[in-house]
Amino acid sequence: MEKIVILTGAGISAESGLGTFRDEGGLWTQYALEDVATPEGFARDPVLVHEFYNARRAHAAEAVPNPAHLALARLEEALGGEVLIVTQNVDGLHEKAGCRNVLHMHGQLDRALCAGCGHRWEAPLEMSVEDACPACGARAVRPDVVWFGEMPYHMDRIDRELAEADIFAAIGTSGQVYPAAAFGQMAGAYGARTVELNLERSAASEDFGEMRHGPASKVVPAWVEEVLGV
Template identity: 50%
Template sequence: MDLSDRIVVLTGAGISADSGVPTFRDSGGIWAKYHYRDVATPEGFAANPNLLHEFYNLRRAGLPTVQPNPAHDALAQLAQAKREAGGCLTLVTQNVDDLHERGGSKSVWHMHGELTKARCTSCGTVREWADALSVTVSCPDCAERGTLRPHIVWFGEVPMLMEEIAEAVAEADLFVSIGTSGSVYPAAGFVGEAKSLGIPCMEINLEPSENAHLFDEAFYGPAAEQVPVFVGRLMSAVSR
């Protein structure tokens, strides 16, 4: 592996969990407290927008209370080194927080959307949004009231940037999955796509994922510990 090569990194809840961000599916996670149909579907938004806004307002307001961890920092450092060497690190995340950006990553593909943005269901405009959303808030662009929603991909909706991700995976020299359960599709299918093309695949996870058998190499433990080791090992091998 060389810094001029192309790496696709997929990150999931495990990398944010090391910063204290609650997971969704683990025991005691968010879905144990809320039913996903109420707060993560278009139908839930239509039926009770106040509850849905309250759910995401709490999560948006909580972002400043968590900080990037060494895994976020290490990936940003690797991306910078690859840019300088003429390579490419495509960072795809299932997470809707902004920890990768605050950790120094310049380009992050949020396939499930971003908590820090709002989208108007009337005019389609997407804006940076730090304040609370409610049914009384008007869209700054079209002035329609109550049409702003979190810029989040809900159940039943198509994840973002799927064509771009598929192209990046197909052209990669290495696919790395970090902190994912291997149970959420289409993201869980990326390793299979890479594998079918003969691309080496690596898993860094707290424990084996549901599709762990598809990876050629695996390292288990907290992402905040394992990712810096992986990046350090790669950088060291290149510098020899």
């Protein structure tokens, strides 16, 4: 049975009402990333950062999976452990759709992290600078998300999975954020068949052997049916 590794980005959640980052009207046009998505921004104004992520957390909690998320859950259910989803998203919609084999390389909105001792726990809907770590008591609580300048999670395992993949698909990604932007090239060099499923060409499209362009809710279910031979 073929091993499939799938990278997902903000584009797969756009049709669930969660904004992408770099499009007109996207999150980075409303906030300066250096203010809300860097360790330095958090040190400078933790209240602003908590307000930003509290709003994102509440929005994500209300969002529901769209046909693209549900199609990947169907693929995983049919093929079991041969499907791994590596997501840049922090919204939890893959799990809501029923996926179990998910690596969150950029963390999760519904998790909290102590910047002091490294303890992690389930985040409340609203976090504040007054929150104390349940393990060490330090008032150094932050969202468990990877900010610019920080190392993404699970990179050693992701490297191993890319090396073993027979098929690598990138869905809804801009191809602008490294190291994820290099995954298509890496998987192809290891011998995987590579496919990009995106609204339009990305900055990394040339790294893929095949491209499917259109809304994720259309192109992803169609691709899954093709893989499953439906």
